[in-house]
Amino acid sequence: MWNDLKGLAEARDGRRIETLFAEDPARAETFSVTAEGMLFDYSKTQIDAEVMDSLLTVARRAEVERRRDMMFAGAKINETEGRAVLHTALRNLEARPVEVDGQDVMPGVLDTLARMEELAREIRGSDITDVVNIGIGGSDLGPKMGTLALAPWHDGPRCHFVSNVDGADIADVLKSCPAQTTLFVIASKTFTTIETMTNARTARSWLEGQGVSPEGRFVALSSNLAKAGEWGIPASRVFGFEDWVGGRYSMWGPIGLSMMIAVGPENFRAFLEGGEAMDSHFRRAPLEENMPALLAVVGIWHNQGMGHGTRAVLPYENRLSRLPAYLQQLEMESNGKSVAMDGTDLPYNSGPVVWGEPGTNGQHAFYQLIHQGTRVVPCEFLVGARGQEPHLRAHHELLLANCFAQSEALMRGRSLDEARAKVADKFEGDELDRQARHRVFPGNRPSTTLIYPALDPRTLGLIVALYEHRVFVEGVILNINSYDQWGVELGKELATALGPMVEGRESAAAKDGSTRQLLAYAQQHMT
């Protein structure tokens, strides 16, 4: 089936996307889908009816719908860890029963949500001025991305996010925090992550150093209640979640607490409602009209069909500036694997390299390569029809014009004749030709656009859940376990072993020449 996709891609080599629009006046509507008021337009790609048919056949053969229903029903689809995958239960506000090992998980989920809301209200009504979320990966990227995205709704205490074990991170944050009125939220699913535990200890010593008792200054978000308790955080300030919530899928539950404190429980609920609405669309819409499924097959087409190994996520929404980083974990930690579910080598590329920055900033930086580089980078634009700052309408009109112009430019390009005409008044003869060639844009570069009315809490929920399900569908098609992350383990083990060598307590003689040299250099310059 992969060869079929490649064959379809080869047969379309050199065909202009623009011609597809000329041939089919209804192309834009045909190759678009709407869900929950959002429009996903994938018509500026090489996808045509035959390609879409094959992509959906690939999805059906992979049993996307059956796997989806298994996920929602609490089946242990994370087979390498023997776990269910139920982040959707965290936003199941209608409390439809969801069973794991014969137990409905919903009473526990809703009870924790109610406790979080109670604490959020208490803190928002207290003298706490600053909340510092200490966490990394899935315990940082989601709430950080979401808190920034919802800045217009941020009426609670200031929120800071410390993740890096580089002491510069916490040092910079603590500089602006008054010790008397700062609350630390230790966010760690395992409560063993070295970066987080190191930063948490530093926070505690800092408070003590400022003469403030750490008592009542810490909250824990974790699935390891025992470890959180050992750390001395009282049970009333510990918010647990189960192992069926993957770290990179966890911002909907306790890990979202900092964001809830920032924007308030009502807005956090609106975010959950957005996620729930996307779940319901994903579960009910036929694949042809299913936004996450279509986003996924467009990704499969570009990566496994056309052979483009990266994709750029380009939000024309400044407050989604952390979305690319969030999606890097969501997509690359989920689908960056080399073996299929049964442990055999994947006979095709796994998920793409995901990267990006907000427009218009990226335009003035790396879009050069996107437009004229030798590699094709499929681009995914996101934009709100309305900006978050309605009184600055002129800004938003420019933003929209830029976003639409980029996808048009990527598709149309500029021919040599057009380039010549641009510089004909300045050069002539061979020089005109040479100068013109530098100004040619090959065009025919694929992009998609997700446009929504405006970025608000509910829409953020829709967008995040859309991408989660996209990752799920791509993972099912690729026959990958999207819910483990063994690839992060080796580095952690080696870092633990290298620690004593960095400190000079253990010999590095058994290490390779490069590692020995780096250690020696560091030790020479450390003091």
Ligand SMILES: O=P(O)(O)OC[C@H]1O[C@H](O)[C@H](O)[C@@H](O)[C@@H]1O
């Ligand atoms: O929440 P924690 O247990 O501290 O884990 C934080 C992060 O670290 C791990 O290494 C994983 O790669 C991530 O998936 C996880 O989100």
